[in-house]
Amino acid sequence: MMLLAIDTSTDSASLALVQDGRTLAEATWRCGQNHSVELLPRLTRLLQEARAELQSVSCILVAKGPGSFNGLRVGLSTAKGLAFSLDIPIIGVSSLELEARQHAENDLPICPIFNARRGDIATALYQKRGNKWQQLVPEHITTVEALDSEITEKTLFCGEYVPIIADELKKKLKDKAVIAPDKPRRASLMAELAKERLEAEDYDNPATLQPLYLRHPAITQRRHR
Amino acid sequence: MNQPEITSNSPEETQEFGARLGELAEASDVFLLVGKLGAGKTCLTQGIARGLGIKEYAASPSFVVVRELYGRLPLYHMDFYRLENLAEIADLGLDDYFYGRGVSVVEWAEKGISLLPPEHLLIEMSYVSDTGRRLKLKAGGKRYRQLVAKLK
Numbered sequence: 001m002m003l004l005a006i007d008t009s010t011d012s013a014s015l016a017l018v019q020d021g022r023t024l025a026e027a028t029w030r031c032g033q034n035h036s037v038e039l040l041p042r043l044t045r046l047l048q049e050a051r052a053e054l055q056s057v058s059c060i061l062v063a064k065g066p067g068s069f070n071g072l073r074v075g076l077s078t079a080k081g082l083a084f085s086l087d088i089p090i091i092g093v094s095s096l097e098l099e100a101r102q103h104a105e106n107d108l109p110i111c112p113i114f115n116a117r118r119g120d121i122a123t124a125l126y127q128k129r130g131n132k133w134q135q136l137v138p139e140h141i142t143t144v145e146a147l148d149s150e151i152t153e154k155t156l157f158c159g160e161y162v163p164i165i166a167d168e169l170k171k172k173l174k175d176k177a178v179i180a181p182d183k184p185r186r187a188s189l190m191a192e193l194a195k196e197r198l199e200a201e202d203y204d205n206p207a208t209l210q211p212l213y214l215r216h217p218a219i220t221q222r223r224h225r
Numbered sequence: 226m227n228q229p230e231i232t233s234n235s236p237e238e239t240q241e242f243g244a245r246l247g248e249l250a251e252a253s254d255v256f257l258l259v260g261k262l263g264a265g266k267t268c269l270t271q272g273i274a275r276g277l278g279i280k281e282y283a284a285s286p287s288f289v290v291v292r293e294l295y296g297r298l299p300l301y302h303m304d305f306y307r308l309e310n311l312a313e314i315a316d317l318g319l320d321d322y323f324y325g326r327g328v329s330v331v332e333w334a335e336k337g338i339s340l341l342p343p344e345h346l347l348i349e350m351s352y353v354s355d356t357g358r359r360l361k362l363k364a365g366g367k368r369y370r371q372l373v374a375k376l377k
Contacts, residue, residue: 033321069318117324118342213318 001198004043004057004082005187008035008075009067009095010114012160014187015042017050017057023188025050035074057086059198061190064092065212066122066139067114072211080206089203093190094212096139099159100126101189103180108156109136110180115161116141122214123147125155133193141214148172156180229373231360232353239265239358240272242376247276249375250328252298254368255342257334260350265358266332269350273330274300286332290317299327305336314340346372 002024005016013031017024025046031038047054062079065072076092083090099112109127116122121144125137142150144165151173158180162169169177197203233239246256256273258266267285274283279296286292286304294300301322308314314337323329323342334341344366351359364370 033325068321070321073318115324117320 001058002052002056003059003061003191003194003198005061005190006039006075006079007063007095007098007185007187007190008039008071008078009063009065009098010071010160010185011068012184013039013042013071014185015039015046016186016188016190017046017052018188018191021191023191024052026186026188028184028186031071033068033070035071039074039078054082055086057082058088059203060088060090061187061194062090062092062209063095063098063187063190064209065095066116066141066214067095067211069211069213072213076209076211080209083206089201090206090209091194091197091202092204092209092212093193094124094139095185096122096124097126097135097193098187098190099185100124101133101193102183102185103156103158104128104133106156106180108154108178110156110158111147111151113157113159113161113165115164116215119143120215121147121161121165125150139212139214144168144172151176154178158183160185229362229377231362233265233358233360235356236265236268239268239360240275242360243269243272243274244276245376246372247273247278247300247328249372250277250298251368252326252328253324254328254372255323255345256328256330257338257341257345257347258330258332258350259335259347261352264350264352266350269348269360270300270302270330270332273328274302277328291319291322293327299325301325301327301329303329303331305331305333308336311337311340344368 003018007014011032014028016026027042027046060079060083096112100110103110111125114122120141124139154176156178166179271283277296277300279294281294286302287306292302346369347363349361353359362373364373
């Protein structure tokens with residue numbers, strides 16, 4: 001079974017072809033805001049590298065957010081378009097969980113952080129306990145300031161925004177803040193995260209799968225135009 | 226609050242002012258343009274584009290909502306004229322632009338002011354004659370107060 005994993009959640013993008021737990025080819029690159037331009041040419045190259053046909057992909061895994069509005073839309077619409085045209089199922093994976101999973105060899109609770117802009121961050125908390133990977137706190141929007149009350153023990157912080165706020169984190173959380181080494185987010189790890197769902201054939205409905213934006217602007221709509 | 230005003234006697238002068246603004250602009254700057262049809266919003270933006278070293282013509286983005294132009298910094302030229310309501314604007318996910326690596330200029334910003342970054346430079350453009358325009362500058366935040374001080 002060949003999986004295609006797509007992650008365009010942030011300035012760092014990643015594509016992977018995974019067959020039976022083995023990564024055939026993977027590309028992880030600094031994409032900036034250029035997802036719509038770079039994603040499909042990269043996919044074509046990846047298929048060539050893996051000597052694979054798009055038609056042999058049997059399921060699409062896509063990072064569904066939180067993250068950049070436009071990045072997520074490019075990733076999800078590409079994933080949905082491919083799933084529709086190839087008539088194969090799709091599974092959405094949390095982008096924060098994928099970020100945390102890059103550091104799963106660590107025993108500490110893992111706190112991935114994305115920049116949610118306007119002074120906010122998007123975060124969650126995961127940990128490998130024994131052999132079991134678990135979510136301790138679901139994805140939510142908060143501030144670095146407020147993390148003080150959310151983080152109760154020594155925690156590993158990861159994500160491309162973390163180097164930018166590392167000093168602030170250390171000042172707030174002191175010894176509780178451990179800064180993870182900078183590792184780009186690799187899409188191939190989505191295959192591990194989706195393993196149980198794949199086995200259970202627990203797929204998402206491509207018509208209703210939505211990006212996890214977390215943030216909905218506080219607006220009131222006029223009743224009449 | 227200190228609200229500097231600039232009078233422009235011609236489209237050329239409006240562009241000249243825009244060019245100075247473009248030269249002083251930094252990444253993540255947000256300029257909001259407000260004014261009636263013909264007040265010179267696109268004209269001012271063309272000046273900003275020139276100041277950013279953009280060679281390409283900054284056409285009105287009314288129909289496409291956002292156009293990206295590339296100079297010393299990217300210019301994200303947006304226009305809310307065609308947008309009907311706040312939900313439609315919110316749905317565009319423009320924060321990627323506002324907090325990105327370029328300079329954002331928004332025409333018809335009054336249509337979505339509550340969704341725009343609170344830190345910004347608001348420029349209100351109004352008619353004083355056929356070719357004369359008044360530009361009122363309202364700085365929201367320290368960065369823009371400093372910018373306005375440099376413009377004088």
